[in-house]
Amino acid sequence: MGRAPCCEKEGLRRGAWSPEEDQRLVVYIQQNGHPNWRALPRQAGLLRCGKSCRLRWINYLRPDIKRGNFSADEEALIVRLHRELGNRWSAIAAQLPGRTDNEIKNVWHTHIKKRLEDGDDGEDKKKARKSKLAAAKRSAAKKATDVDADAVDNSEQHQPFLTASPRLSSSVSSGMTTFSTATDSAAAVSSSADNAATTSHQQEQQQQVGAISKAETMEMETSFSAAELFPPIDDSFWSSADVMDMGLAAMDEELGLGLADPLSSSSTRDEDMEFWLKMLLEAGDMRDLSVL
């Protein structure tokens, strides 16, 4: 069976998603759905492969994504399901509302698998434990001497997903809520849009976002400019976009966005976030798409 390349590699962006791209994707899908992933990037004005867009949406931007640490129950369920289903991550994910196959896969490989393997001890595993023990001792010693810093450390340790994009990590107040990362901000935006149907997961998520942001805010006690939150996309991105069939400006007009030229934007971060929240809240039909 012949297989066409999933996308034209040339001229497409790769790597971490920028906040602009996240928002563009979220807004487009909320308004139009995703009937055709392959065509979506062009229609949404994104220089991304369709697969990349799909992955980003499925794993991080969907409104119903549950973030935060896995509970003991969830981990136990994963272990049980893995025993029954093997590496069928999507099937396992189907049993864990709000969790994605990618997330479960990562958790399995980085946490659960190791924990299970600890049953059959090898010398190096003993070493590792010894090392961990030493680290714990050091940590405890530090705790005794540095209580204030510890509060922040703990919040970060216990909420790893809330700083899931360390590369983009920043803390920003929107006036309505506080976002900690690009991913979180997008998720929170989605949650806001989905307000009427807010689930306990989403509430939990919002609480967690608020919690970590508080800690980060306390730690940093700094404010960020719009340019810091939405760093300018490199020139090649925008110049490439200019030659697209449908330019970004046209796309923005069609979508009601104002992202065609982020460099020219003099709006503040708060204004930007309020704009997006307003935009999403006004898109009344979005809620119907939140179950995608």
Added chain:
DNA sequence: AATAATGGCAACCGCTCTTGG
């Protein structure tokens, strides 16, 4: 303080499956 090793997560790659003409 500097460097190396490790952990953890997001994203990509390439294969299989599904669907429509």
Added chain:
DNA sequence: CCCAAGAGCGGTTGCCATTAT
């Protein structure tokens, strides 16, 4: 039934942060 396109899935890699030496 055949074929191609698109979607979905699982494995793997790359990169950054943290920890150890």
